Amino acid sequence: MPADLDLEDALLGTVVAGRQCGGCTACCEILKIDTPDLKKPAGTPCEHRGAGGCAIHTVRPPICRAWFCGWRRIAAMPDEARPDRSGLMVSLDFVREPRNCLEGVSIVVRAIEARGAFKSDVAEHIVDLLCDRLVPVWLHDGSQKILIHPEGDVARHVISGDTPPAHLREEVSAWRSRYGMFA
Template sequence: MPDEARPDRSGLLVSLNFAREPQNCFEGVSINVRLLAGSAAIENGLAAKVLDSVCDQLVPVWFSDGSKKMLMHPDNEVAQHVLSGTPAPEYIEGEVRAWRDLYGLFTPGEQAR
């Protein structure tokens, strides 16, 4: 992370999160980016810059503005196929398979297989 992303400079807190009882496979192990109170990181574009820098691996990334928590990576279409187990269209099939391979253990029903 760049020095400008330090919480005291950016108004963002970036952390690695481990959930004991995840609600879905994207919550077990993830990167969380939280907007701190009074931060201008959304308005000045720093939040987008930080999110772009952490959304390039097969690690789920969540963003919270204090009132809601949003999954930023993988994108919504990929996440829906991973969570539902439905076949993915060809153009995202490889990405969906990669997420399932890594995080399938955390998907309901996968542990029983």
């Protein structure tokens, strides 16, 4: 990986030219932020969020300057996938103490308000786009987080360390090679 390419750029892509947040402020509420500059629990509106977006935009903390949702990074996502339009926010997550190796670094598709957002055509398109990569994908409805990629048998073998059947060995090996460090 080139030195000037960070992990988010490598896994999600760089910010799509011309794709702006507009009136979307989903990240200002949905995400947990725990940095020296800003601490905010998940699901709580940021104290700096105003009617038109960030009230301190020109002096916002570094975490807010550097973070972009998946819709801003994945060019194949349609305009309807913008979080405030789709009800879903795509982000790359880093878990300091993961429960399993597929949770350390992963893509999470979060329902902003209701689980029903997962049942739309846009949600199906988003999930299809995300599940063609060697990156774990989780769905999160605010209370429950479910792994959807890799699929069941592959995920079980990756996490358990058990020897997979012959038809899954290559795929399980690829996942273990990339994510085994989080075990």
